[in-house]
Amino acid sequence: MVWTSRPVSRLHGVLRAPGDKSCSHRALIMGGIAHGTSHFTGLLEGDDVLRTGAAMQALGATVTRTGAGQWEVTGTGARGLTSPAAALDFGNSGTGSRLMMGLMAGYALTAELCGDASLSARPMNRILTPLRQMGLTDTAEPHGRLPFRLTGSAALQAITYAPPQASAQIKSAVMLAGLNAHGTTIVEEAKPTRDHTERMLRGFGAEVGVSRGAGQVRTISLLGGQKLSAIEAAIPGDPSSAAFLIAAGLISPDGNVLVEGVMSNPTRSGFYDLAELMGARLGAEDTGDAAGERLIDIQSGSASLIGRNVPERLVPSMIDEFPILGVLAAFATGETVVTGAEELRVKETDRVKAVVDMLRANGVEAEEREDGFVVQGCGGPPPGGGLVETRHDHRIAMSALIMGTASQKPVSVDDISMIDTSYPEFLAHMATLGADISEGAS
Numbered sequence: 234m235v236w237t238s239r240p241v242s243r244l245h246g247v248l249r250a251p252g253d254k255s256c257s258h259r260a261l262i263m264g265g266i267a268h269g270t271s272h273f274t275g276l277l278e279g280d281d282v283l284r285t286g287a288a289m290q291a292l293g294a295t296v297t298r299t300g301a302g303q304w305e306v307t308g309t310g311a312r313g314l315t316s317p318a319a320a321l322d323f324g325n326s327g328t329g330s331r332l333m334m335g336l337m338a339g340y341a342l343t344a345e346l347c348g349d350a351s352l353s354a355r356p357m358n359r360i361l362t363p364l365r366q367m368g369l370t371d372t373a374e375p376h377g378r379l380p381f382r383l384t385g386s387a388a389l390q391a392i393t394y395a396p397p398q399a400s401a402q403i404k405s406a407v408m409l410a411g412l413n414a415h416g417t418t419i420v421e422e423a424k425p426t427r428d429h430t431e432r433m434l435r436g437f438g439a440e441v442g443v444s445r446g447a448g449q450v451r452t453i454s455l456l457g458g459q460k461l462s463a464i465e466a467a468i469p470g471d472p473s474s475a476a477f478l479i480a481a482g483l484i485s486p487d488g489n490v491l492v493e494g495v496m497s498n499p500t501r502s503g504f505y506d507l508a509e510l511m512g513a514r515l516g517a518e519d520t521g522d523a524a525g526e527r528l529i530d531i532q533s534g535s536a537s538l539i540g541r542n543v544p545e546r547l548v549p550s551m552i553d554e555f556p557i558l559g560v561l562a563a564f565a566t567g568e569t570v571v572t573g574a575e576e577l578r579v580k581e582t583d584r585v586k587a588v589v590d591m592l593r594a595n596g597v598e599a600e601e602r603e604d605g606f607v608v609q610g611c612g613g614p615p616p617g618g619g620l621v622e623t624r625h626d627h628r629i630a631m632s633a634l635i636m637g638t639a640s641q642k643p644v645s646v647d648d649i650s651m652i653d654t655s656y657p658e659f660l661a662h663m664a665t666l667g668a669d670i671s672e673g674a675s
């Protein structure tokens with residue numbers, strides 16, 4: 234069903250960021266194997282995360298919603314995970330499916346895994362390759378796409394692995410398998426990625442070694458057989474979701490947006506660093522911490538943005554923010570160039586193509602590069618007036634709707650249903666700011 238975002242002269246408001254998707258998956262996964270009962274507040278109730286909760290329940294944990302964003306998880310502890318009665322359906326979620334593959338690898342169980350059309354097109358050999366080296370068997374060969382069956386093992390062997398892609402999902406899958414492997418599992422990251430698995434494992438009582446080597450290389454080590462103990466934790470706000478609201482404030486003719494409780498972690502802050510390089514002045518105030526992460530309130534207002542070459546060192550720390558960066562680039566003066574971001578090709582859709590098509594459909598000059606894209610900024614509101622194909626991709630849908638709040642003509646999208654995977658309150662939050670987004674064509 235088509236939805237349309239119409240230009241408005243002002244976007245003002247104060248909002249609380251929804252719970253972080255990455256941390257919410259990890260809380261349910263680690264809580265589900267811990268000894269004892271964990272309690273979480275502020276958990277993201279997006280479809281991706283709910284499916285991870287359902288999978289943990291099907292594997293033997295007890296996962297209960299006790300209130301809005303409040304979840305109680307009793308882990309399987311010494312009993313371990315057991316084979317689920319039915320297939321585990323991960324919907325649209327790369328993180329849920331991939332982290333759970335790593336986790337399940339270390340238990341004597343068999344599980345069928347599946348997902349929606351988007352997830353079934355995403356590469357899984359990047360996860361299966363190291364897990365097979367540790368002792369997992371599967372039916373994915375040779376295509377490495379869902380659906381397939383996994384058979385884990387209680388006798389996994391630890392490995393040392395250097396993921397060929399900068400991917401927190403690969404790192405996390407190997408570490409979660411390493412929790413139940415014999416020996417010390419080591420992951421060597423050439424380009425550091427989000428470190429929530431390391432931080433949260435420590436929070437649950439595991440010892441995780443992290444050291445820095447030559448260049449940016451980060452080495453993470455984890456001795457198998459460590460026991461996790463239940464925790465009480467508040468999930469920090471999601472910087473990737475907050476980025477949409479902050480961008481809306483920046484492009485609005487009269488923007489003043491304050492987002493509270495956003496996780497401030499250098500492995501996630503690339504979008505904010507880049508927005509400042511483009512000329513945004515973002516207010517940031519420290520407000521404490523949650524689940525081992527710092528929290529800040531971030532404020533944005535109307536800005537004259539300048540196109541930039543995105544420094545490649547920022548790419549892993551803003552990997553989910555390229556669709557909304559494409560929107561900022563369209564409003565900026567001059568050219569924005571993204572390189573070193575080939576991972577965008579294997580997200581919910583090919584995000585290089587999807588971003589370029591989104592911009593072109595709205596009168597913005599943009600072109601693909603093998604590992605990124607180039608946008609010629611309009612030096613103000615882009616024409617708009619297009620219908621954007623979202624291709625099962627929540628971040629394309631939200632980015633296009635944000636563009637429509639300040640472009641010359643309305644911007645429409647062909648579907649919004651998948652926004653629920655990561656940000657169910659998105660439309661309500663945009664309405665609070667004063668956006669005009671509704672069902673139907675313009």
Ligand SMILES: O=C(O)C1=C[C@@H](OP(=O)(O)O)[C@@H](O)[C@H](O)C1
Pocket residue numbers: 254255256327328399400401402403405427552553576
């Ligand atoms: O570990 C995680 O929680 C995530 C890792 C990233 O994927 P990759 O590991 O494929 O880069 C990111 O795109 C995804 O939204 C969440």
Ligand SMILES: C=C(OP(=O)(O)O)C(=O)O
Pocket residue numbers: 281325326327328329553580581628655
């Ligand atoms: C890539 C994303 O998520 P996932 O890999 O978990 O599907 C995302 O949320 O932008």
